[in-house]
Amino acid sequence: MxxxxxxxxxxxxxxxxxxxxxxxxxxxxxxxxxxxxxxxxxxxxxxxxxxxxxxxxxxxxxxxxxxxxxxxxxxxxxxxxxxxxxxxxxxxxxxxxxxxxxxxxxxxxxxxxxxxxxxxxxxxxxxxxxxxxxxxxxxxxxxxxxKGIHPMDYRFSEVVKSILNARGQSKVGQLSKGYQYTERSLQRAFKKYLGMPPREYLRIVRFHNFLGFLNLESDYATLTSIGLTAGYYDQSHSIRDFKDFTSLTPKEYVAKTNRLATNLVCLT
The missing domain is CATH 2.60.120 (Jelly Rolls)
Structure with a gap:
């Protein structure tokens, strides 16, 4: 729940x-x-x-x-x-x-x-x-x-919001220019606030967008169209990211797990 x-x-x-x-x-x-x-x-x-x-x-x-x-x-x-x-x-x-x-x-x-x-x-x-x-x-x-909230660069909050709204399909160069960061300073901000580079975070957001579609559409035959909708340029790209993040294929995720939450599964 x-x-x-x-x-x-x-x-x-x-x-x-x-x-x-x-x-x-x-x-x-x-x-x-x-x-x-x-x-x-x-x-x-x-x-x-x-x-x-x-x-x-x-x-x-x-x-x-x-x-x-x-x-x-x-x-x-x-x-x-x-x-x-x-x-x-x-x-x-x-x-x-x-x-x-x-x-x-x-x-x-x-x-x-x-x-x-x-x-x-x-x-x-x-x-x-x-x-x-x-x-x-x-x-x-x-x-x-x-007790007090620790201040942070307000621009970075807008960067994250933009990435989430674009479902991970943003470009790092566009983000840095759009929010007045140099690419180096944007890298430092990501490391400080999220603990990872911007491209890694973009991959995670895009992957979870794909995962959301997959949970709605369990028919494995639609995997290619799901990947394209989520912003992947081909099926092999989406499967590669999926395996990197989950150590499962999309088919295994659908057929061989009991999903307790989107990103928490019981291996059966």
Whole structure:
């Protein structure tokens, strides 16, 4: 279930994603998360055994930054998670931490937000109604905003908005000229706010545009037309990007995964 945050949080949080009560098979199952260009804060609730690398024996909230490809998580049995999906520059605005410092690794929430994030997790675990959990999340992040938003170059917000509106089909040179950046200064801004070069972000946005069409149209025979609509110049190009980001082909994504969210699937 996807829920919008308070309108006062819309500039920093895209939405909350609730995945609750998923019945797993006996033993481990594999979840694959792939990039959407945004940082994500994950709360594991009610003794959810969700592991990725060094997080295997830990239960606290963790952050998956603007990764460039995908990550696999192992889960044992049922699980319940709440994912806070930030706007592209939302985590920077809340913390002031340059995105390149977050890197590609999964990191503890307390290393980016303060220890109060663990108190929030305890509060989320103590209630079972999504409406109450949303209220808790809104209250926490509104409190963060009240402490002050870290300023950023207003031009960059417009650059990101332009890319999203164009569904990743923008040109770097046009962006730099249109928003009065040199290409070098635009590269630095992307590294600071998103942790990746502009061309990589453009690829991610275009890929998610393709993914959105694919989720609406599951007929594999239409893959070529879907790719062209999403801005790819041929089918091999779209499949190459798809495999780079997901380690799956579009056909495997449609036929061999249980899609819990657009960019979170259970491998079957």
């Amino acid at each position: 996807q829920v919008a945050p308070s309108k006062h949080l819309a500039r920093v949080i895209k939405h909350y994603l609730f995945i609750d009560g998923v019945q797993g098979p006996v033993g481990l199952q594999q979840l694959r998360f792939f990039t959407d260009g945004n940082a994500n804060l994950v709360f594991r609730l009610r003794e959810t055994k969700l592991a990725q690398g060094s997080f295997e024996n830990q239960g606290g909230p963790f952050i998956v930054g603007g990764i460039k490809t995908n990550k696999n998580f192992a889960v044992l049995g049922d699980f319940s998670v709440i994912i806070v999906v930030f706007q592209p520059t939302g985590l920077y605005q809340l913390t002031g931490i340059p995105s390149y410092e977050l890197g590609q690794e999964t990191i503890y929430g307390t290393s980016v937000l303060d220890s109060s994030i663990t108190t929030l997790q305890e509060q989320l675990e103590s209630c079972y109604k999504a409406e109450q959990q949303v209220d808790l999340l809104d209250a926490y992040f509104l409190g963060c905003i009240q």
